Amino acid sequence: MSFFVWVSVSSPRERVRPQHAVYLLGLLSLGLGIVHLLTEGEGFGTVLEALVICSLSAFVLFTGYEFPDRPISRAGRWRAVRLAVGVTVAFALLALAVWSIWMLEGHSDQFSFLLSFATALGATVGIRGAIHAVESEERLEEAEDLTKLLTINQRVLRHNLRNELSIALGHLDNVESADRSTDTSEDVRVIRDHLERLLETTDRTREIVSIWNAHRTVEHRLTSLVEERIARVRETHQDVEIATRFEADPRVRSHPALGRAVEEALRNAIEHTPSDASVSVTVHTDSTGSAVLEVADTGEGIPKHDLDAIGSPAETPLVHTQGLGLWILYWTLKASDGTLELVENRPTGTIVRMTFPTEQ
Numbered sequence: 001m002s003f004f005v006w007v008s009v010s011s012p013r014e015r016v017r018p019q020h021a022v023y024l025l026g027l028l029s030l031g032l033g034i035v036h037l038l039t040e041g042e043g044f045g046t047v048l049e050a051l052v053i054c055s056l057s058a059f060v061l062f063t064g065y066e067f068p069d070r071p072i073s074r075a076g077r078w079r080a081v082r083l084a085v086g087v088t089v090a091f092a093l094l095a096l097a098v099w100s101i102w103m104l105e106g107h108s109d110q111f112s113f114l115l116s117f118a119t120a121l122g123a124t125v126g127i128r129g130a131i132h133a134v135e136s137e138e139r140l141e142e143a144e145d146l147t148k149l150l151t152i153n154q155r156v157l158r159h160n161l162r163n164e165l166s167i168a169l170g171h172l173d174n175v176e177s178a179d180r181s182t183d184t185s186e187d188v189r190v191i192r193d194h195l196e197r198l199l200e201t202t203d204r205t206r207e208i209v210s211i212w213n214a215h216r217t218v219e220h221r222l223t224s225l226v227e228e229r230i231a232r233v234r235e236t237h238q239d240v241e242i243a244t245r246f247e248a249d250p251r252v253r254s255h256p257a258l259g260r261a262v263e264e265a266l267r268n269a270i271e272h273t274p275s276d277a278s279v280s281v282t283v284h285t286d287s288t289g290s291a292v293l294e295v296a297d298t299g300e301g302i303p304k305h306d307l308d309a310i311g312s313p314a315e316t317p318l319v320h321t322q323g324l325g326l327w328i329l330y331w332t333l334k335a336s337d338g339t340l341e342l343v344e345n346r347p348t349g350t351i352v353r354m355t356f357p358t359e360q
Contacts, residue, residue, distance in 0.1 A: 018077035022064030022127055025084060029120035030057035036116045049113045056120035063127050076134040083133065084126035091122025145334065149212055152327060156205050164198040204324040211257045211331045218256050222291050222356065223249035223283045229263040230281065233270065240270050240279065247284040250291035252356035254336040261332035264325050265295040265352050273299035273349070285358065293354040296345055 033053030040046045067077065095118030099111045171187040171194075178184050223246045230242055255261075269279045282294040333340045333354070343351040 017068075018074065018081050019064045019067040021078075021081045022067050022084070023061060025081075025088060025123045025127065026057050026060035026064055029060060029116070029123050030054055032116035032119055033057060036112045040112050046113075049117070053113075053116045053120045056117075056124045060120070060123045060127055063131070067131075070131060070135065072131070072134055072138060076138050080127065080130035080134045083130035084123060087126030087129065088119060088122035091118040091125075094118060145212070149209065149331075152208070152324075153205055156201060156324070160201050161198060164194045164201070168194045168198075201324070204328065207257075207260075208324060208327050208331050211255065211328065211335055214256060214335060216256065217253045217336065219251060219253050220258060221249055222252050222293060225259050226262055226281060226283060226293065229259055229266060233263060233266045237267075237270050239275070240273075242266070242270075243278060243280040245280070245282045245284075247282075248291070249283070250285055250356070250358040252291050252358060254338065254356065255332050257328075257332045258336065261329050262293070262295070264328050268325050269295055269297040269299065269352075273297040286355065289358055291356040291358050293356070294351065295354075296349065296351045298345060298347075298349040300348070 030053075033050045036053065037046060037050035040049075070077070072080065092115060095114045099114050102110065168191045171190045174187045175184045175191075178187075226246075227244075230244065234240070234242065266279070266281070273279055279295075279297040282292070282296075284292050286292050329352070330340050338354070338356070341353055343353065345351045
């Protein structure tokens with residue numbers, strides 16, 4: 001099997017964070033309200049107009065203050081900010097259109113209030129609406145992920161566990177029915193092998209669930225982590241040559257199971273690659289400054305039904321993975337706000353590529 005992994009994870013140490021953009025939006029609205037108050041006379045009506053604008057702006061600023069505590073991913077927060085900015089601009093353009101109509105009718109003295117109020121209202125409606133929209137979208141995505149996870153576990157219970165137990169029980173019948181002169185060591189060996197395989201399956205299933213349940217991230221030196229996992233794999237695969245090319249040692253933040261996922265990618269590449277084929281690991285940074293980890297081999301490639309299973313909303317009877325290794329990779333990257341891409345290697349094999357924004 002050829003395996004090439006690409007993971008993309010957002011950095012929590014960005015110099016400009018999502019809440020900073022919300023603060024800027026609120027300060028822009030507040031500034032327009034203050035300018036309106038200072039430039040449009042000293043009447044009580046102007047004071048009330050400025051008070052309305054400043055109140056809306058304060059609501060936006062409060063939203064920025066509570067923004068980091070919202071149950072939204074970092075990518076979702078930036079998406080909410082972009083939506084809010086879009087709504088604010090739309091409201092401002094609408095105010096400009098209304099003012100243009102008024103100007104044609106000879107009533108052009110309300111431009112300052114109209115623009116300030118529309119901007120503040122657009123920022124308020126935009127950020128609050130965007131937050132709820134993104135939260136709903138992510139909750140729906142989380143529900144779909146949970147459905148997929150439950151389906152995987154159901155398939156394991158229905159198929160893998162049943163098959164392993166059936167074989168073990170069949171050989172156990174042979175042992176029970178054999179007389180004292182019959183050698184049953186082979187039956188005992190088969191029973192042990194299938195029970196150990198069953199234990200490994202349940203351990204992997206539990207591991208996938210624990211990955212999905214964990215919501216924290218940790219910082220890694222990517223090259224150091226990869227070198228450590230390569231050393232562990234070489235302990236059990238001493239005859240396999242793993243070529244490495246490390247052009248950088250970037251700092252990344254990801255799910256704590258990243259090391260386990262890297263090791264899984266390495267073992268998949270080795271176990272599905274002929275002894276005379278090659279396995280290579282590369283760490284570098286791309287043109288955008290993101291860290292890239294690549295695990296590639298020239299083996300038999302990942303079966304199409306496994307690729308379809310990873311990309312589909314849920315496993316089905318005709319779309320499922322034979323093993324759980326790919327799901328360990330998938331859920332680790334999913335929990336890291338990353339993506340998993342499996343690419344065909346040329347001339348044979350598969351390429352799995354992981355890409356991370358670097359820590360500042």
